Amino acid sequence: MPIKFPDFTVTDKVAIVTGASTGIGYGSALALAHAGADVVVTSRSLERVEPVAAEIRQMGRRALPLTLEVTSLDSIDAMVKRTVEHFGRIDILVNNAGINIPEPALDVTEEHWDRVLDTNLKGLFFCAQRVGRVMVAQGGGKIINIASQMGFVGGRLRAAYCSSKGGVVQLTKVLAIEWARYGVNVNGVAPTFIKTPFTARMFEDEAFSQEVLRNIPLGRIGEVEDVLGAILFLASPAADLITGHTVLVDGGWTAW
Numbered sequence: 001m002p003i004k005f006p007d008f009t010v011t012d013k014v015a016i017v018t019g020a021s022t023g024i025g026y027g028s029a030l031a032l033a034h035a036g037a038d039v040v041v042t043s044r045s046l047e048r049v050e051p052v053a054a055e056i057r058q059m060g061r062r063a064l065p066l067t068l069e070v071t072s073l074d075s076i077d078a079m080v081k082r083t084v085e086h087f088g089r090i091d092i093l094v095n096n097a098g099i100n101i102p103e104p105a106l107d108v109t110e111e112h113w114d115r116v117l118d119t120n121l122k123g124l125f126f127c128a129q130r131v132g133r134v135m136v137a138q139g140g141g142k143i144i145n146i147a148s149q150m151g152f153v154g155g156r157l158r159a160a161y162c163s164s165k166g167g168v169v170q171l172t173k174v175l176a177i178e179w180a181r182y183g184v185n186v187n188g189v190a191p192t193f194i195k196t197p198f199t200a201r202m203f204e205d206e207a208f209s210q211e212v213l214r215n216i217p218l219g220r221i222g223e224v225e226d227v228l229g230a231i232l233f234l235a236s237p238a239a240d241l242i243t244g245h246t247v248l249v250d251g252g253w254t255a256w
Contacts, residue, residue: 006238011036014087019097021048023196027224033061042068070123096146102157120164140183147190149250176244188246194222217252
């Protein structure tokens with residue numbers, strides 16, 4: 001029987017990327033468009049994703065910039081409704097929006113805890129749920145949740161963040177189990193520290209940078225491009241038999 005070679009493209013698929021104005025979200029949106037997808041790019045601020053949409057259109061793909069506040073179910077519902085009205089379907093969701101508030105565990109306030117968990121876990125779940133309903137109805141789709149290596153290991157000053165990302169890893173398994181029979185694959189990607197505008201201030205601290213590097217066997221801090229291959233793979237037909245897994249893109253951090 002002849003071998004059917006893997007297909008790593010997402011030609012003519014419709015993708016949503018949350019938190020698409022910068023960093024991994026921005027890179028994911030462009031990478032999916034480069035691989036053939038039409039992309040809905042979302043952010044709290046429409047002004048921040050309109051230039052991203054313009055870049056995607058210059059690549060020859062369709063793009064729809066939308067506002068999204070992931071802590072608001074009304075906002076999530078409006079985004080999903082608008083996407084379906086515009087494109088007719090949703091094939092891929094990159095659940096990327098997230099925040100971190102570094103502080104000692106003894107000083108974490110209820111407000112800060114709720115902000116991190118509401119964005120990184122609650123918001124991610126309801127985005128997956130609302131998009132998942134569309135995917136179930138249409139007979140399939142790919143959801144990629146952006147977790148973190150901090151969902152697998154502890155990190156100082158990150159009690160809320162680690163808790164939220166550990167929750168994402170477990171939630172990914174649950175959704176994969178429940179939605180497999182509908183043809184919906186749910187996986188995660190867990191990066192190490194990546195150079196983005198989100199992390200730039202952290203790396204201004206030389207002691208912190210050196211501490212991070214000591215924990216990465218490959219000896220360098222990650223770039224956005226390092227994460228995109230895993231996202232594209234999981235979104236593509238090449239990953240059709242993979243669900244419930246979170247791929248670590250961590251330079252070996254968790255192999256210690």
